[in-house]
Amino acid sequence: xxxxxxxxxxxxxxxxxxxxxxxxxxxxxxxxxxxxxxxxxxxxxxxxxxxxxxxxxxxxxxxxxxxxxxxxxxxxxxxxxxxxxxxxxxxxxxxxxxxxxxxxxxxxxxxxxxxxxxxxxxxxxxxxxxxxxxxxxxxxxxxxxxxxxxxxxxxxxxxxxxxxxxxxxxxxxxxxxxxxxxxxxxxxxxxxxxxxxxxxxxxxxxxxxxxxxxxxxxxxxxxxxxxxxxxxxxxxxxxxxxxxxxxxxxxxxxxxxxxxxxxxxxxxxxxxxxxxxxxxxxxxxxxxxxxxxxxxxxxxxxxxxxxxxxxxxxxxxxxxxxxxxxxxxxxxxxxxxxxxxxx
Ligand code: TXA
Ligand code: MG
Numbered sequence: 001x002x003x004x005x006x007x008x009x010x011x012x013x014x015x016x017x018x019x020x021x022x023x024x025x026x027x028x029x030x031x032x033x034x035x036x037x038x039x040x041x042x043x044x045x046x047x048x049x050x051x052x053x054x055x056x057x058x059x060x061x062x063x064x065x066x067x068x069x070x071x072x073x074x075x076x077x078x079x080x081x082x083x084x085x086x087x088x089x090x091x092x093x094x095x096x097x098x099x100x101x102x103x104x105x106x107x108x109x110x111x112x113x114x115x116x117x118x119x120x121x122x123x124x125x126x127x128x129x130x131x132x133x134x135x136x137x138x139x140x141x142x143x144x145x146x147x148x149x150x151x152x153x154x155x156x157x158x159x160x161x162x163x164x165x166x167x168x169x170x171x172x173x174x175x176x177x178x179x180x181x182x183x184x185x186x187x188x189x190x191x192x193x194x195x196x197x198x199x200x201x202x203x204x205x206x207x208x209x210x211x212x213x214x215x216x217x218x219x220x221x222x223x224x225x226x227x228x229x230x231x232x233x234x235x236x237x238x239x240x241x242x243x244x245x246x247x248x249x250x251x252x253x254x255x256x257x258x259x260x261x262x263x264x265x266x267x268x269x270x271x272x273x274x275x276x277x278x279x280x281x282x283x284x285x286x287x288x289x290x291x292x293x294x295x296x297x298x299x300x301x302x303x304x305x306x307x308x309x310x311x312x313x314x315x316x317x318x319x320x321x322x323x324x325x326x327x328x329x330x331x332x333x334x335x336x337x338x339x340x341x342x343x
Pocket of ligand 2: 144145153
């Protein structure tokens with residue numbers, strides 16, 4: 001199959017809507033990362049997502065809603081009662097935006113979307129192209145990140161092509177993603193809301209609406225219990241080159257490795273050294289993360305080393321993705337880098 005990249009505009013979006021409504025896949029921009037979209041209530045269309053990504057059927061998908069009104073989602077069978085009150089408050093506060101809510105699943109949602117769970121993850125994205133397309137197709141779009149399973153999420157149209165060339169007919173180019181890391185996933189199934197995946201919307205911000213900051217499900221727990229979010233595998237978001245986290249700023253640069261600084265100590269870095277946050281804005285580190293990992297991955301090095309992420313509102317999301325992407329830790333022993341594999 002020929003994969004076409006087209007700038008998002010009235011014509012290309014009409015073509016995208018036609019493809020989606022006939023059960024085909026289209027990669028679309030969202031404010032977080034690019035999504036691989038199919039109409040979310042059609043089991044056959046949704047199955048194509050799993051085939052194109054090589055994603056196991058046990059990893060449930062997010063439905064992107066055509067309207068931010070949760071009542072509409074209940075009436076159309078996407079969600080089921082009881083929807084907790086706080087869900088309405090959270091949707092009002094953060095939608096459109098990078099917050100995904102896990103809620104009771106409605107009768108119209110096929111098992112393919114939820115991996116058979118009785119819950120479904122929903123969000124209303126902020127990217128104008130995603131919104132217009134959702135409005136045009138009028139049904140929720142199931143869309144995981146538009147990468148092959150376990151690999152780095154794409155934050156521009158070219159990165160989608162690197163991942164899925166030949167597997168999908170169309171990539172809608174809506175520019176570089178503004179957030180750069182995937183949405184915060186918040187489960188509202190229990191009395192105690194729980195963050196299953198940290199993102200740009202922080203526990204503190206959610207707490208400001210709920211009256212109490214939610215807990216974040218720890219990686220260790222996710223590994224042991226395999227629930228409540230079966231898709232949150234620890235090894236994820238990974239480059240092919242092994243990635244190691246250092247516990248201090250990197251000051252030693254033997255050849256054959258790629259180095260990712262947080263902020264660069266100097267202007268003109270060697271080609272194997274990159275800076276995640278060239279200015280003082282921590283959100284730019286999130287915008288740059290996946291692109292830099294892709295570039296470092298293409299460098300042909302034996303390993304990629306990455307410096308610690310300093311505290312900021314977006315730091316939990318960055319540390320979560322880097323931890324999942326990592327093979328272990330690296331430490332300079334005075335002569336060489338020593339690598340310790342992740343347990
Ligand atoms: O920002 C995003 O969320 C992007 C854009 C494209 O919207 N999408 C995305 O989708 O990151 P994906 O499939 O890569 O990640 C969805 C996450 C998975 O970790 C999955 O386990 C979790 O959401 N999830 C989906 N349905 C769930 C459910 N019913 N219960 C718990 N976790 C669920
Ligand atoms: Mg993903």
